[in-house]
Amino acid sequence: MSSTYVRSLPAARTRRSRRAQVISLLGPATIAAGFLWALLQPYRLTLLHPMHQGFWWLVTEPPLLVMVAGVIFALVVARPLLVDLAETEQ
Amino acid sequence: MEPHAEMVHWMFATCLLLLGLFLLAEAVVGPEVWARRAWRPYLWPGLAFTMGIFMWPVMAFYTNSAIHMYAHGSWAQVLMLAGGAELGLVHGRLQSRWWRLTMPLAFAVTGIAFLVHEQNTWYFARSAFLHHVLGWTFLGAALIPLGLVFKPRAIALQSSFAVTFFVLAAMLYCDRDIAPIFGHLSPLAGIPHR
Numbered sequence: 001m002s003s004t005y006v007r008s009l010p011a012a013r014t015r016r017s018r019r020a021q022v023i024s025l026l027g028p029a030t031i032a033a034g035f036l037w038a039l040l041q042p043y044r045l046t047l048l049h050p051m052h053q054g055f056w057w058l059v060t061e062p063p064l065l066v067m068v069a070g071v072i073f074a075l076v077v078a079r080p081l082l083v084d085l086a087e088t089e090q
Numbered sequence: 091m092e093p094h095a096e097m098v099h100w101m102f103a104t105c106l107l108l109l110g111l112f113l114l115a116e117a118v119v120g121p122e123v124w125a126r127r128a129w130r131p132y133l134w135p136g137l138a139f140t141m142g143i144f145m146w147p148v149m150a151f152y153t154n155s156a157i158h159m160y161a162h163g164s165w166a167q168v169l170m171l172a173g174g175a176e177l178g179l180v181h182g183r184l185q186s187r188w189w190r191l192t193m194p195l196a197f198a199v200t201g202i203a204f205l206v207h208e209q210n211t212w213y214f215a216r217s218a219f220l221h222h223v224l225g226w227t228f229l230g231a232a233l234i235p236l237g238l239v240f241k242p243r244a245i246a247l248q249s250s251f252a253v254t255f256f257v258l259a260a261m262l263y264c265d266r267d268i269a270p271i272f273g274h275l276s277p278l279a280g281i282p283h284r
Contacts, residue, residue, distance in 0.1 A: 022118050026111055056093040062263045065104040073111045077133070084126040085119055 020085055027074025034066030092151055096217070096267045103262035105141050109134050110255030117248035131180040139173030142166050161207035164199055172196035187242070193235035201228030213274035220265050227258065 038045055045064065046057045093101075112134040116124040125131050145166035153159040175192040178184035204225030210218040231254045237247045268282045269275070275282075 019118055023115055026115060030107070030111065055091075056097050060093060060097040060100050062100050062103070065100055066107065066263070069104050069107045069111065072108065073115075077112065077115060077130070080127060081115060081119060081123070081130070085123050088123050088126065 020082055023078050023081055023085065027070045027078050030070030030073060031067045032070075034063045034068075034070060037066060038063035094267055095152055096265050098148055098152065099262045099265040102141065102144075103259040103265075105137060106255045106259040106262065109137055110252045110259065112137070113255065114249065114252035117245060117252055121243075132177060135173050135176030135180060137173075139170055139177060142169030142171075142173055145169060155207075155209075157207045157209070161203035164203050168192070168196040168199040187239060190235070190239045190242070194232045194239070197228050197232035197235060201225045201230075201232065204228060210276070210279075213271060214276045215279040216264070216266050216269040216271040216275075219271040220261050224258065224261050227254075227261070231258075 041063070042048055045061050046053050047061065047064070050058060116134070121131075143166070145162055149159055149162035149166060152162065172192040172195070175184060175189040179189055202225070204221050208218055208221035208225070212219050212222050234247055234251045234254060237244070238251060241247060266282070268280045270282075
């Protein structure tokens with residue numbers, strides 16, 4: 001009887017943790033992708049040479065937009081989703 | 091004061107990236123966990139609908155030919171239709187699964203509009219190349235939401251659908267108003283501004 005539980009629990013935990021790991025990684029991975037892009041193409045960051053630039057050039061900077069998307073996802077979606085996932089799995 | 095066309099592409103790319111993240115998260119955790127908070131199922135359909143709304147000013151302010159106006163206008167309509175249908179399904183106002191056909195329709199119309207409103211050849215400039223690639227990608231990828239109409243819980247299809255938005259976002263981020271593509275840039279395209 002105890003062996004049944006012992007066998008089934010680790011498998012379930014592994015499956016749970018993988019889902020949680022994927023969700024918690026999505027935001028940071030997106031931010032990292034944007035950061036890597038900024039390193040590879042720094043000339044696409046107007047903030048590095050902001051003088052005499054118009055409003056839109058300062059607001060729309062693709063690598064920063066990718067990072068912002070990652071931050072929004074991590075804070076607004078992933079954080080409460082991880083709480084719900086943990087509650088469901090318990 | 092208007093942003094350059096390429097900037098509008100980048101803003102829509104960011105929305106597509108967020109759409110992909112939402113859809114992938116839903117595919118990973120499953121619809122039950124995703125729906126544990128009442129606002130979450132409305133997230134990506136609401137974003138799609140909002141993108142449709144913002145496509146109208148794009149139509150109004152970036153119309154340099156009739157075909158551009160038709161293309162952006164049809165995008166606005168199908169985006170709002172697909173987003174609205176998903177919102178109706180989430181809310182329960184709509185019951186029939188056939189409403190999900192609006193998403194492959196949106197993909198197909200978007201693909202056709204991309205191809206039709208790009209008047210230049212593939213290697214004219216980077217934007218022309220990307221418009222051709224985006225058009226064919228949208229047309230091909232329409233099969234994924236079509237498959238989801240019949241197999242809505244297929245993880246592979248859900249994940250593919252999400253990844254499709256990442257690919258489309260990457261293409262839109264690559265867009266520049268005037269830039270070479272694989273070393274090709276038509277002298278008729280103009281001078282790259284930065």
